[in-house]
Amino acid sequence: MERGVVDLSSLSGGFDLQATVESGQSYLWDRTDGRMYENRDGGAYGGTAWYWTTVRTDDGTPAVVRVRQTDGRLEWESTVDATDRLRHRLRLDDDLGAIEAATPDRPLLGRAFDAYRGMRLVRDPSFASLVSFICSAQMRVGRIHGMQQALREAFGEPVTFDGGTYHAYPTPESLATATEADLREVGLGYRAPYVKRSAELVADGELDPDDATGRPYEEAREFLTGFVGVGQKVADCVLLFSLGYLEAVPLDTWIRTTIEEYYPDCERGSYEETSRAIRETFGGEYAGYAQTYVFHYLRSGGE
DNA sequence: TAGATACCTTATAG
């Protein structure tokens, strides 16, 4: 067992672990106390709960990383050195202060940033992010998370850690090998064939979500719709929560409602044009940050 | 090309 501490006190804009991993952008973290999503407004840092996920080591085998936030520190336990991986996965190097400063003073945005100060975007592994958001169609966040847990337990490689058994996120190969019936068995419903066929595309080397990286934003979004079960909204989620396109604004039901109520002039009829308008309203470069704050704020009962 | 509809499953509202 290795242990480490990441100092958070010097981070611009601070950090809020609970808000970051329980805000519906990542479905790859679990609370060890099993109380995920229970107290959204929750006390400071979710009562310093422990969370765990898995990371890929250099030789390709998965390792468990367990973390908790206490005051200005992020403590971790793992079998590998997790400091750099956590900085990367939790975007601890983002200059949140500058990002908020660059966000326009528009209705709702200030309150949303205030409510979850320190919440950061995540950088999830691309395949897991892709499958998570294929599963997200017409689902509540608690059940999306439950689906990912079920997928891990049914198809993920077991990892022993600190006397317990955990499961890594399934590989493309394992989900491509699963039958549609297998995937329906774990509660995916009509998303089952989407997940299987998209996993096959990756496993067969026909399409790789990482190949979206480097393309101009709208082209990258179009590229990702080549997967099955991936429309523009899901593509935007993968771009924002995995591939680092911070300007991506997924137009989900919450944001559409927000546009109706607060930014009606941004409603342009098509996804593409409405997306352009709301991204501009949210400040362009970091518009996805604003979207994520608004989403979490409203969904958590902010107003 | 734009518009309507089916789709798994379950938590929640009434």
Added chain:
DNA sequence: ACTATAAGGTATC
């Protein structure tokens, strides 16, 4: 208890 509704949409016609 029971039914209707909606949930971070997409594929298909």
